[in-house]
Amino acid sequence: MKQALSLISKIHEKGNRFITEQLTINGIEGLVPSHGDILAYLYSCEKATMKDIAEKIHRTKPTVTVLVDKLEKLDFVKREKSSTDSRVTFIVLTKKAMEFEEVFEKISKELNLLLYKNLTDKEAETLDELLRKML
Numbered sequence: 001m002k003q004a005l006s007l008i009s010k011i012h013e014k015g016n017r018f019i020t021e022q023l024t025i026n027g028i029e030g031l032v033p034s035h036g037d038i039l040a041y042l043y044s045c046e047k048a049t050m051k052d053i054a055e056k057i058h059r060t061k062p063t064v065t066v067l068v069d070k071l072e073k074l075d076f077v078k079r080e081k082s083s084t085d086s087r088v089t090f091i092v093l094t095k096k097a098m099e100f101e102e103v104f105e106k107i108s109k110e111l112n113l114l115l116y117k118n119l120t121d122k123e124a125e126t127l128d129e130l131l132r133k134m135l
Helices: 004-025 035-047 050-057 061-073 095-116 121-134
Strands: 075-079 089-093
Touching: 004 095, 035 050, 035 061, 035 095, 050 061, 050 089, 061 075, 075 121, 095 121
Parallel strands: none
Antiparallel strands: 075 089
């Protein structure tokens, strides 16, 4: 019996539990695991439009809007109008988000160690490749 979706769901739940615990341990309030993809993307590119974020993290624009609104209320991001096109608004990281990056990276690294601990490097690479195919 093929169980990929069920197994992925259980892994996702376990990962979210771990992230939530680590955020609490590190004194971070208000952030939830679903904010992680947005922060990770912005850490890699510094600023992006809602459309760019939605495409990159495979979420709908309305979902991204809700997540970004919450991140803005928590002072992790701010909206910034483009200097060349007033119709374009970028989402950019705040000082608070930049200060959080070290904790974010630490939690991400620990999560990956937890998830891949029983796999060889080759198995981990194969797993990632297969999951990308499924996505």
